[in-house]
Amino acid sequence: MKAPRFSFARFKAIIVKEFIQMRRDRLTFGMMVGIPLLQLVLFGFAINSDPKHLPTAVLVADHGPHGRTILQAIRNSSYFDFVSQVTTETQAHEALARGDVQFVVNVPENFSRELLRGDRPPILVEADATDPAATGNALGSLGTLLDGALQNDLKGPLAFLSGTNGPVELRVHAHYNPENITQYNIVPGLMGVVLTMTMILITGLAITRERERGTMENLLSMPTRPAEVLVGKIIPYILVGYIQVTLILLAAHFLFHVPMVGSVPLLLIAVFVFITANLAVGITFSSLAANQLQAMQMTFFFFLPSILLSGFMFPFRGMPHWAQAVGECLPLTHFLRIVRGILLKGNGLQEIYIQLAEIAVFAAIALAIGVKRYHQTLD
Amino acid sequence: MNTELAIDVCGMTKRFGQLTAVDHIDLQVRAGEICGFLGPNGSGKTTFIRMLCGLLRPDDGSGTCLGKDVIRDSEAIKREVGYMTQRFSFWEDLSIVENLDFIARMYDVKNRRDAVHQSLERLGLTERRKQLAGQLSGGWKQRLALAACLIHNPKLLLLDEPTAGVDPKARREFWEEIHHLAGEGLTFLIATHYMDEAERCHRLAFILRSKLLVHGTVDEVIEQARLTTWEVAGPNLLQVAEQIRGRAGVEQATAFGNLLHVSGTNAAELEQAIAPFRTEQHKWSQVEPGLEDVFIHMMERPKQEVSA
Ligand SMILES: Nc1ncnc2c1ncn2[C@@H]1O[C@H](COP(=O)(O)OP(=O)(O)OP(=O)(O)O)[C@@H](O)[C@H]1O
Ligand SMILES: [Mg+2]
Numbered sequence: 085m086k087a088p089r090f091s092f093a094r095f096k097a098i099i100v101k102e103f104i105q106m107r108r109d110r111l112t113f114g115m116m117v118g119i120p121l122l123q124l125v126l127f128g129f130a131i132n133s134d135p136k137h138l139p140t141a142v143l144v145a146d147h148g149p150h151g152r153t154i155l156q157a158i159r160n161s162s163y164f165d166f167v168s169q170v171t172t173e174t175q176a177h178e179a180l181a182r183g184d185v186q187f188v189v190n191v192p193e194n195f196s197r198e199l200l201r202g203d204r205p206p207i208l209v210e211a212d213a214t215d216p217a218a219t220g221n222a223l224g225s226l227g228t229l230l231d232g233a234l235q236n237d238l239k240g241p242l243a244f245l246s247g248t249n250g251p252v253e254l255r256v257h258a259h260y261n262p263e264n265i266t267q268y269n270i271v272p273g274l275m276g277v278v279l280t281m282t283m284i285l286i287t288g289l290a291i292t293r294e295r296e297r298g299t300m301e302n303l304l305s306m307p308t309r310p311a312e313v314l315v316g317k318i319i320p321y322i323l324v325g326y327i328q329v330t331l332i333l334l335a336a337h338f339l340f341h342v343p344m345v346g347s348v349p350l351l352l353i354a355v356f357v358f359i360t361a362n363l364a365v366g367i368t369f370s371s372l373a374a375n376q377l378q379a380m381q382m383t384f385f386f387f388l389p390s391i392l393l394s395g396f397m398f399p400f401r402g403m404p405h406w407a408q409a410v411g412e413c414l415p416l417t418h419f420l421r422i423v424r425g426i427l428l429k430g431n432g433l434q435e436i437y438i439q440l441a442e443i444a445v446f447a448a449i450a451l452a453i454g455v456k457r458y459h460q461t462l463d
Numbered sequence: 464m465n466t467e468l469a470i471d472v473c474g475m476t477k478r479f480g481q482l483t484a485v486d487h488i489d490l491q492v493r494a495g496e497i498c499g500f501l502g503p504n505g506s507g508k509t510t511f512i513r514m515l516c517g518l519l520r521p522d523d524g525s526g527t528c529l530g531k532d533v534i535r536d537s538e539a540i541k542r543e544v545g546y547m548t549q550r551f552s553f554w555e556d557l558s559i560v561e562n563l564d565f566i567a568r569m570y571d572v573k574n575r576r577d578a579v580h581q582s583l584e585r586l587g588l589t590e591r592r593k594q595l596a597g598q599l600s601g602g603w604k605q606r607l608a609l610a611a612c613l614i615h616n617p618k619l620l621l622l623d624e625p626t627a628g629v630d631p632k633a634r635r636e637f638w639e640e641i642h643h644l645a646g647e648g649l650t651f652l653i654a655t656h657y658m659d660e661a662e663r664c665h666r667l668a669f670i671l672r673s674k675l676l677v678h679g680t681v682d683e684v685i686e687q688a689r690l691t692t693w694e695v696a697g698p699n700l701l702q703v704a705e706q707i708r709g710r711a712g713v714e715q716a717t718a719f720g721n722l723l724h725v726s727g728t729n730a731a732e733l734e735q736a737i738a739p740f741r742t743e744q745h746k747w748s749q750v751e752p753g754l755e756d757v758f759i760h761m762m763e764r765p766k767q768e769v770s771a
Contacts, residue, residue, distance in 0.1 A: 297552075297554075297555065298548070298550045298551070298552045299552050299553065299554055300552075301518065301548050301550075301552050302546075302548060302552035302553065304518055305516050305517075305518055305541060305544075305546040305548070306541060306566070306569045306570065307538055307539075307541040307542045307569070307570070308569065461517065461518055461519055461520050462513065462518050462519055463519050463520060
C-alpha cells in the first residue's frame with residue numbers, strides 16, 4: 085500500500101485550523117504572550133543575586149568616636165541598612181529570629197578604649213545565615229571595609245595601631261546555618277514550592293475536568309450544596325499534600341541532614357493553613373478556567389512569581405521594593421519564612437503567628453472569590 | 464391522582480445573549496403522563512428541560528414542578544427528579560457499579576446496596592459491573608444513564624433523547640418499562656426525535672424556534688394540522704416527487720421506503736395538483752397523515768406563521 089502523497093492543501097488546512105483554534109482560546113493566547121513577559125520582568129528587574137540594603141540592627145555598648153566611625157563605614161557600604169537600634173542581646177536575637185533583620189552589628193563595651201590601647205577589640209556581626217546567598221556578599225565585604233574605615237581616625241601618632249592585622253577584629257556569627265549549607269535553605273523551601281504547584285494544579289484540574297467532560301451537568305442536577313462539592317473534592321488532596329510534606333521532611337532529615345530545631349507538629353499545623361490557601365487558589369482558578377489546559381496555564385502563571393519572588397530561588401531582600409511588595413502578597417513567601425524559621429531557627433508560635441495570619445487572610449480571600457464564582461447552575 | 468399536575472409552568476423564557484432559546488413556553492403535564500417533547504435541532508428542548516430541574520436560571524416565567532416552585536425550590540425539586548442528560552455525563556473513569564453507587568449516595572437512597580444491585584440486574588450488567596463506564600458502547604452508556612437516573616425512585620423523569628443510539632429491542636424494552644412506571648404514577652417528559660416513540664406518548668408538545676407550537680394527544684396533534692395526505696406506490700417515485708414538489712397545493716412530498724407521501728393543507732388544491740400524475744403506473748390512495756407527515760409539515764412552516 086502506498087502512502088498518499090504529501091498534499092499542500094491538507095497541510096494548509098491543518099495550519100488554518102490550528103490558527104483558528106488558537107484565536108478562539110483567548111486565555112491560552114494571552115498566557116503565551118503573558119508568560120514570557122512575566123519572566124522578562126521577573127528575571128530582568130526583580131531578581132538580583134547580589135542583595136544589598138539588607139536590614140541591620142545595631143547594638144552599641146560603646147559610644148566612643150571610633151565605634152561611630154565604624155558604623156558609619158558599614159552603613160555607607162550599601163550592603164547594610166540600619167533599620168533599628170537594640171539595647172540587649174536578647175532583643176537582637178529576637179529580631180533575627182523573626183526575620184526583621186538580617187544582621188546585628190555589635191560594638192562591644194570599651195571598644196574605643198581597647199582600640200587605642202592596641203588590643204584589637206572585636207566588632208561582632210551576627211547574621212541570619214539561613215539563606216547563604218543573601219548574606220554571603222555582604223559578609224565578604226566587611227573585612228576590607230573595616231580595615232579602611234579607621235584610616236582617617238588613626239593618623240599620625242596613632243598610625244601604628246593599624247598594625248598588620250588591622251586595628252579591629254571582625255567576628256562573624258552565622259546563626260542557624262553556620263556552615264552555609266545551601267540545602268538547609270533549599271530543602272525546607274522546596275516543601276512550600278511543591279505544595280504550591282501540586283495543590284493548585286490538582287484542584288484546578290479536578291473541577292474543570294468535570295466541566296470539560298460534561299459530568300458537571302450531572303453533578304449539578306443532583307441535590308448538592310457547593311460546599312459539599314468543593315470541600316469533598318479538596319479533602320483527598322489535603323491528604324496528598326501531607327504525604328508530600330512527610331516525604332520531604334524524611335528526605336530533609338535522612339538525606340540532607342537538615343537540622344530540625346523547632347517543633348514539627350507546629351510545622352504540620354502551619355502546613356494545613358498553607359495547603360488550604362493553595363487549594364483556595366485552585367478553586368478560584370477552576371471557576372475562571374473553561375478547560376483543564378487553561379487551569380494548568382493559570383497555575384503556571386501563579387507559580388512563576390511564587391518561586392521567583394518568594395525568596396525561594398533568590399534572596400527576598402535582594403529584590404526591589406515593588407517586587408518585595410508583590411512577594412508579600414504570595415502565600416509561599418510567608419510559608420517559607422515559617423518553615424525555615426521553625427526548622428532552622430527553632431521558632432515557635434510566637435515568632436510565626438503573623439506570617440500564619442497573613443496566609444490565612446490570603447486563603448479566606450481566595451476562597452471567598454472561588455465560592456462566589458462557583459455556579460450552582462450551568463449559566 | 465391523574466388530575467394533579469406534575470409540571471405546571473408558564474412563560475418560561477431563557478436568553479443567551481441575543482438569542483432567545485426558550486420563548487415564553489407554557490406547559491402542563493399531568494402526573495402519571497408520558498409527555499413527548501419534540502422539535503427540530505436547536506429549538507430549545509434541552510434548554511427548557513434544564514430550566515425545569517434548576518440547571519439554568521430562567522429569565523422569565525414561573526410555575527411548579529411536583530408542586531414546588533421552579534425558581535425558589537429547585538433544591539427540593541432536584542431530589543425528586545431524575546434528569547438524563549443528552550450527552551453522556553457519567554464518570555468514565557469509574558466502573559458501572561461505582562457510578563451507580565455514587566449516584567445512590569448523592570440521593571441518600573435507602574438500602575443503597577440493594578438499590579444498586581437491583582439496578583444492575585435490571586440492566587443486565589451484573590457481570591460487567593466492574594467495567595469502566597467509558598469503555599461501554601454508545602447504546603450501553605445510554606442504558607446505564609437511564610438506570611442511574613431511576614435509582615433514587617424519582618417522581619418525575621426528564622429524559623433528553625434517552626434512546627439515541629439504542630438498538631430497537633432495547634428501545635422497545637425501555638418503552639415498556641416507561642409505560643409500566645407511568646402506570647405506577649411516574650411522570651415523564653421525554654425529548655425525542657423518533658416518531659415511533661412520539662406515538663407511544665400520551666401527549667406531545669412540539670416546539671419550534673423556541674416557541675410551543677402544539678400540545679395535545681397524537682390524534683389531536685394530527686387533527687390540528689388539517690393535513691391531507693396521499694400515498695403513492697409504483698416505479699420512479701423519486702422523479703414523481705421532484706416533479707410534484709413546488710406545484711400549488713403540494714406542501715411536501717416525502718419518500719417512505721417504497722412509498723411516497725404527498726401532503727398539503729388545502730385538499731382541493733392538492734387533488735388538482737396531483738391529478739396529472741395519477742396514471743396507470745402509480746397507485747394513488749388517500750391516507751391518514753402520520754405523525755411524521757405532520758411534523759415535517761410543521762417544521763417547514765414559514766417563520767412569520769410561527770411567531771404570529
Ligand atoms: N450555553 C449556551 N450558550 C449559548 N447558546 C446556547 C447555550 N445552550 C444552548 N444554546 C442555544 O440555544 C438554542 C437551543 O438549544 P437546545 O440545546 O435547547 O436545543 P435542542 O432543542 O435541545 O436541540 P437538539 O435537538 O439538537 O438537542 C440553540 O440555538 C443553542 O445554540
Ligand atoms: Mg437537546
